Amino acid sequence: MTATESQQRAYIAGQAAEARVNFALETEGMTLNVGPQHPATHGTLRIVVRLDGEQVVWADPIPGYMHRGYEKLCEVRDYAQVTTLINRIDWLGSFCNEVPFVLAAEELMGIEAPPRAQYIRTVLFEMGRIANLTLFLGDMAAQVGALTPVFYAFRDREYVLNLIESVTGGRFHPNFDRIGGLKDDLPKGWIDETTQVMRRIGEFCDEIDDLLIGNRIFEERCRGIGVVPRDVALEYGLSGANARASGIDWDLRRDEDSPLAWNHADWKVWTHPDGDSFARYWVRQQEVREASKIVGQLLDDLPSGPIRAKTPARIRIPRGETWMHAENPLGEMGYYVVSDGSPGGPFRCKIRTPSFSNVSIVPWLLRGVYVPDVITILASLYFILGDIDR
Amino acid sequence: MAPEADAAGSTATDEQAVGESPPPSPRHREIVEVLGRELGEGLLGHHYSARDAWVRVSPASWRQAGLVCRDVLGLAYLSFVSAIDWKQAPDLGGQKRWDPEAEPTEEPADGPGRWTTGVAGGGTRFQVFARLYDVVGHVGLTLKVDAGDGPDGEGGAAPRAESWVPLFRGADWHERETWEMYGVEFEGHPGLRHLYLPGQFEGFPLRKDFPLLAREVKPWPGLVNVEGLPGEDEPEEPEGSGA
Numbered sequence: 001m002t003a004t005e006s007q008q009r010a011y012i013a014g015q016a017a018e019a020r021v022n023f024a025l026e027t028e029g030m031t032l033n034v035g036p037q038h039p040a041t042h043g044t045l046r047i048v049v050r051l052d053g054e055q056v057v058w059a060d061p062i063p064g065y066m067h068r069g070y071e072k073l074c075e076v077r078d079y080a081q082v083t084t085l086i087n088r089i090d091w092l093g094s095f096c097n098e099v100p101f102v103l104a105a106e107e108l109m110g111i112e113a114p115p116r117a118q119y120i121r122t123v124l125f126e127m128g129r130i131a132n133l134t135l136f137l138g139d140m141a142a143q144v145g146a147l148t149p150v151f152y153a154f155r156d157r158e159y160v161l162n163l164i165e166s167v168t169g170g171r172f173h174p175n176f177d178r179i180g181g182l183k184d185d186l187p188k189g190w191i192d193e194t195t196q197v198m199r200r201i202g203e204f205c206d207e208i209d210d211l212l213i214g215n216r217i218f219e220e221r222c223r224g225i226g227v228v229p230r231d232v233a234l235e236y237g238l239s240g241a242n243a244r245a246s247g248i249d250w251d252l253r254r255d256e257d258s259p260l261a262w263n264h265a266d267w268k269v270w271t272h273p274d275g276d277s278f279a280r281y282w283v284r285q286q287e288v289r290e291a292s293k294i295v296g297q298l299l300d301d302l303p304s305g306p307i308r309a310k311t312p313a314r315i316r317i318p319r320g321e322t323w324m325h326a327e328n329p330l331g332e333m334g335y336y337v338v339s340d341g342s343p344g345g346p347f348r349c350k351i352r353t354p355s356f357s358n359v360s361i362v363p364w365l366l367r368g369v370y371v372p373d374v375i376t377i378l379a380s381l382y383f384i385l386g387d388i389d390r
Numbered sequence: 391m392a393p394e395a396d397a398a399g400s401t402a403t404d405e406q407a408v409g410e411s412p413p414p415s416p417r418h419r420e421i422v423e424v425l426g427r428e429l430g431e432g433l434l435g436h437h438y439s440a441r442d443a444w445v446r447v448s449p450a451s452w453r454q455a456g457l458v459c460r461d462v463l464g465l466a467y468l469s470f471v472s473a474i475d476w477k478q479a480p481d482l483g484g485q486k487r488w489d490p491e492a493e494p495t496e497e498p499a500d501g502p503g504r505w506t507t508g509v510a511g512g513g514t515r516f517q518v519f520a521r522l523y524d525v526v527g528h529v530g531l532t533l534k535v536d537a538g539d540g541p542d543g544e545g546g547a548a549p550r551a552e553s554w555v556p557l558f559r560g561a562d563w564h565e566r567e568t569w570e571m572y573g574v575e576f577e578g579h580p581g582l583r584h585l586y587l588p589g590q591f592e593g594f595p596l597r598k599d600f601p602l603l604a605r606e607v608k609p610w611p612g613l614v615n616v617e618g619l620p621g622e623d624e625p626e627e628p629e630g631s632g633a
Contacts, residue, residue, distance in 0.1 A: 064585065072602060073602075236468075237467060322442070334469065
């Protein structure tokens with residue numbers, strides 16, 4: 001039935017009247033605390049958001065609920081004891097925290113670990129990445145309303161954690177890396193088991209693919225939400241998958257000469273041009289796939305030999321300064337280590353954590369978004385509080 | 391590998407001081423040369439290691455140095471901004487064995503005195519340093535600037551440096567952290583307020599003279615692990631080991 005002209009006019013007049021009423025309605029600003037306890041924050045991050053209706057006017061993240069003062073504590077421990085501390089920075093991929101620090105100490109001492117140790121380090125590093133990012137893949141889905149991927153993620157992460165535990169003795173805090181090499185060699189039968197689990201991780205990525213990519217709800221909640229352009233990402237110091245999702249083709253594993261064995265594997269760095277929440281999710285999913293490939297390839301041609309270089313029983317590091325960074329699951333993590341040559345620990349140890357910079361973009365990114373998108377954006381930026389509040 | 395040579399006081403940018411390592415790559419050399427050309431007297435020193443480069447600039451050219459790095463040299467990624475306190479704290483758990491009264495030494499080897507400058511030199515107790523990176527060329531640079539002697543020094547003014555927030559928005563949080571941990575005032579920062587610590591917190595925890603209360607109460611039990619093994623040269627007892 002077609003509407004007559006008068007009906008149309010009445011309808012338009014009604015709409016206009018309603019619009020005038022809405023225009024006259026004054027919306028009162030409201031302050032909302034997101035956190036400190038919220039599942040999207042992986043710890044205790046409080047974000048104060050000022051709302052106008054459903055839209056965020058400004059947002060101010062308040063970290064510090066878990067600040068443990070590691071930079072101060074590093075100065076009163078010796079080098080071997082520092083790895084225990086820095087295990088607790090990004091607790092989902094702890095082994096990855098140890099590696100740059102140990103490499104920095106090794107560089108200052110002028111020693112290098114034997115090839116087998118470097119291979120095993122790389123394998124454990126990538127397994128830390130898988131353990132970390134599988135949780136993200138499940139958790140991000142949970143934040144936008146899909147529950148199934150969480151269970152898949154926890155199930156398959158458990159296999160990886162079991163393997164890490166059987167090598168290092170710790171599921172979350174391996175404390176396995178030593179200056180000059182590793183604590184132990186791999187246990188018997190571990191390689192076969194790991195190859196199977198890596199295949200399992202590939203299947204897990206396929207399952208997640210089936211569940212989420214192309215899923216209308218997921219795509220609509222993520223596409224175009226929280227877009228970070230390339231230059232803004234650089235200015236705020238975004239790194240890792242967050243930078244690669246904004247089209248920055250930069251991965252320290254590929255781009256810098258590292259003593260670790262990434263160059264010996266055949267893998268690919270994925271980027272995404274969009275810079276939105278979906279891109280960040282997608283890039284991390286590819287990273288899990290690539291990491292499982294790296295682990296499989298490195299285990300195939302693992303060199304034999306010793307796992308530790310000769311080091312003095314008491315580590316004493318000559319005077320010097322160095323900056324060592326690595327591509328951690330969350331982004332660029334680095335240690336600026338200053339040794340004054342005394343037999344104690346570092347004179348100064350600046351810990352550069354990726355989440356710190358990744359979260360500092362939140363006030364810029366949340367301006368003008370709607371409340372449910374706040375959670376999507378926080379989840380897709382993916383930070384871990386231990387990594388902000390070190 | 392030999393201990394890194396100290397380039398303190400080196401003002402020459404095109405000539406290498408005796409005993410200094412060569413640039414690790416032509417790009418590193420170019421970066422230091424361009425900074426020397428753009429800043430002139432503002433570039434106070436530089437240092438190369440086997441894979442990295444440091445420059446030290448004067449306080450007046452700190453922001454200019456960041457601008458040159460970002461716009462001319464393509465070092466557009468800000469990794470971090472932080473500070474260091476070169477004062478020696480003898481009481482931090484008793485692990486540092488330098489005599490706090492000993493004269494500072496510039497010897498690169500493990501001399502008896504303390505180290506007060508770091509690579510690329512330094513003149514004051516506090517230094518601010520920052521790390522920039524080129525995500526296309528994959529080259530990084532550490533920049534340092536003297537920030538003053540702090541409350542113990544002449545005049546007793548707070549250490550200060552120019553803010554990099556106008557250049558890198560990401561410097562905001564890094565400078566807030568440096569301010570609350572070291573008390574470095576950043577000129578031109580939009581709002582230096584606490585990031586980690588509660589608003590009423592007094593003192594600057596990462597300064598060397600800020601006591602670590604846990605150590606005051608109880609000496610670090612991990613100290614036993616640092617004792618020498620049989621057969622090694624016997625270490626001297628740490629002075630004032632906090633026991």
